[in-house]
Amino acid sequence: MKYESQSIAKLYFIAAIGLFVGQILFGVILGLQYVIGDFLFPEIPFNVARMVHTNLLIVWLLFGFMGAAYFLVPEESERELYAPWLAKLMFWIFLVAGALTILGYLLVPYATLAEITMNDLLPTMGREFLEQPTITKIGIVVVLLAFIFNIGMTILTGRKTVITLVLLTGLVGLAVFFLFSFYNPHNLVLDKYFWWFVVHLWVEGVWELIMASLLAYVLIKVTGVDREVIEKWLYIIIAMALISGIIGTGHHFFWIGAPDYWQWLGSVFSALEPIPFFMMTLFAFNVVNKRRRDHPNKAATLWALGTAVMAFLGAGVWGFLHTLAPVNFYTHGTQITAAHGHMAFYGAYVMVVLTIISYSMPIMRGREAANARAQVVEMWSFWLMTVSMVFITLFLTGAGILQVYLQRYSEDPMSFMATQEKVEIFYWMREGAGLIFLIGLILYIISFFVKGEDVKMLGSSVSIEETS
Amino acid sequence: MKSVKTDELQIKRASDAALASLLNLTILPVISFIALLLIHRKTQADTIDHYHAVLGVKINVIAAVVLFLVSALMILLGGFDSPWTWVYVISYFTIVHTIFIVFALWALVRAWSGDRLWS
Numbered sequence: 139m140k141y142e143s144q145s146i147a148k149l150y151f152i153a154a155i156g157l158f159v160g161q162i163l164f165g166v167i168l169g170l171q172y173v174i175g176d177f178l179f180p181e182i183p184f185n186v187a188r189m190v191h192t193n194l195l196i197v198w199l200l201f202g203f204m205g206a207a208y209f210l211v212p213e214e215s216e217r218e219l220y221a222p223w224l225a226k227l228m229f230w231i232f233l234v235a236g237a238l239t240i241l242g243y244l245l246v247p248y249a250t251l252a253e254i255t256m257n258d259l260l261p262t263m264g265r266e267f268l269e270q271p272t273i274t275k276i277g278i279v280v281v282l283l284a285f286i287f288n289i290g291m292t293i294l295t296g297r298k299t300v301i302t303l304v305l306l307t308g309l310v311g312l313a314v315f316f317l318f319s320f321y322n323p324h325n326l327v328l329d330k331y332f333w334w335f336v337v338h339l340w341v342e343g344v345w346e347l348i349m350a351s352l353l354a355y356v357l358i359k360v361t362g363v364d365r366e367v368i369e370k371w372l373y374i375i376i377a378m379a380l381i382s383g384i385i386g387t388g389h390h391f392f393w394i395g396a397p398d399y400w401q402w403l404g405s406v407f408s409a410l411e412p413i414p415f416f417m418m419t420l421f422a423f424n425v426v427n428k429r430r431r432d433h434p435n436k437a438a439t440l441w442a443l444g445t446a447v448m449a450f451l452g453a454g455v456w457g458f459l460h461t462l463a464p465v466n467f468y469t470h471g472t473q474i475t476a477a478h479g480h481m482a483f484y485g486a487y488v489m490v491v492l493t494i495i496s497y498s499m500p501i502m503r504g505r506e507a508a509n510a511r512a513q514v515v516e517m518w519s520f521w522l523m524t525v526s527m528v529f530i531t532l533f534l535t536g537a538g539i540l541q542v543y544l545q546r547y548s549e550d551p552m553s554f555m556a557t558q559e560k561v562e563i564f565y566w567m568r569e570g571a572g573l574i575f576l577i578g579l580i581l582y583i584i585s586f587f588v589k590g591e592d593v594k595m596l597g598s599s600v601s602i603e604e605t606s
Numbered sequence: 607m608k609s610v611k612t613d614e615l616q617i618k619r620a621s622d623a624a625l626a627s628l629l630n631l632t633i634l635p636v637i638s639f640i641a642l643l644l645i646h647r648k649t650q651a652d653t654i655d656h657y658h659a660v661l662g663v664k665i666n667v668i669a670a671v672v673l674f675l676v677s678a679l680m681i682l683l684g685g686f687d688s689p690w691t692w693v694y695v696i697s698y699f700t701i702v703h704t705i706f707i708v709f710a711l712w713a714l715v716r717a718w719s720g721d722r723l724w725s
Binding site for chain 1: 715
């Protein structure tokens with residue numbers, strides 16, 4: 139490790155993995171509640187489990203992004219972090235606030251939580267993914283501002299690279315778009331607009347910038363391909379992500395009371411949205427094919443390639459599957475959306491965070507790469523999680539197609555709940571795949587503790603400092 | 607000097623063939639396949655461009671059979687009006703089509719560097 143302050147990332151990554159485990163445990167509980175409706179009721183009602191599952195995802199990914207930035211930026215900027223103490227302080231504030239919020243969801247009825255956190259002073263609660271009490275949202279803003287100040291000052295006073303500038307743009311965008319969550323208009327259509335300005339412009343906008351920069355960084359490190367080559371790809375990818383993604387927000391405005399022109403704008407621009415993911419796959423394949431070093435961290439390379447492919451599959455292909463207005467007329471809000479959501483989040487964001495953890499953790503623990511046995515276990519976890527996620531997606535897609543047919547397409551449409559009974563088999567299979575995902579995650583954690591002989595860069599005397 | 611130019615020409619032609627194969631699988635079907643066949647005609651045996659042109663033709667013919675024939679069989683056997691038919695056809699078509707696209711992407715990258723698929 140070149141700079142001591144990079145080690146702060148370790149704190150963030152450990153918290154991220156811990157929260158990831160929580161997210162998956164609640165996912166497994168939720169999956170079971172789809173088929174056994176009163177499972178763990180009234181202790182953990184379905185709506186609470188769902189809220190915990192999605193909120194934990196967002197929080198642990200934020201921990202992951204922050205950890206990634208704290209590891210990557212000092213090295214790219216060729217200087218220590220501007221204020222390491224601030225990064226540590228914000229870590230604890232974010233962790234405590236996050237834990238209290240999740241405990242609040244689990245221990246207190248949501249309406250009571252709104253009351254005791256004084257939501258009525260500035261009402262922001264009650265919207266999917268943004269259920270956090272207003273006070274937590276203010277906390278998130280404070281943490282994000284401190285984080286961006288710290289990262290921004292490190293970048294601006296050090297060496298500036300395309301990777302750090304793209305990353306900073308993505309992080310600033312993340313903070314700015316979150317501010318829309320504080321505006322909660324009474325008009326439901328307007329409310330949805332501003333809600334999507336947070337959710338969509340995060341995951342189909344600025345988060346793609348963060349993802350692309352993290353992927354580019356890891357690929358430079360593990361392949362040794364010229365920075366200039368990777369930077370050119372990065373420019374094109376982020377340009378395409380923004381060109382398609384910003385107006386592509388329109389695909390969320392179908393059938394909610396927004397003007398008709400959104401059907402055209404949303405369809406055309408979101409049909410372009412697979413392009414940046416397609417290019418990311420091409421980019422990752424290309425640089426790995428042209429690699430100039432045989433980096434001993436095979437697991438990190440596997441995660442990087444997997445990120446590109448799975449993001450294309452989940453965000454690109456499964457997004458396109460239901461994004462055109464005439465198709466979305468039938469599929470809007472069905473299990474097809476859930477299928478897309480699962481694979482897109484896993485492929486694009488979960489995997490990119492695991493990629494940088496896989497690359498940086500061994501370095502922060504004083505070695506070039508994890509030992510061979512640990513890497514084998516880690517690669518097993520990669521395949522178990524990835525293949526099971528493909529199956530989760532396929533089962534949810536099957537459920538969604540059947541749901542559309544029975545509930546919306548058929549001449550004699552069934553009610554929502556009657557349809558849910560008909561698609562039960564898919565929910566059982568999804569639960570099975572979810573359990574395999576959990577086993578993969580447990581293996582992933584075990585891989586950090588597997589002992590073995592250190593591996594070194596083949597045919598090279600490059601030290602850890604030089605390669606990191 | 608001449609062999610360097612020949613190599614460059616072959617790599618360019620191999621890249622064109624791989625690109626035509628990818629386009630046929632994605633946004634420009636049929637026309638790209640015709641282009642691929644035309645590129646194939648210009649190549650000579652045991653060269654990298656010939657290898658990628660043949661590979662492209664094989665990928666696309668296999669994809670056509672695996673995607674259209676199997677989907678047609680599913681519809682024929684499952685019945686057009688059965689919801690289960692569409693569960694299988696749409697899921698199958700989407701995932702298998704994507705696998706072919708990712709495969710063609712890897713072929714394109716290998717063609718760019720003048721390599722065979724696996725070496």
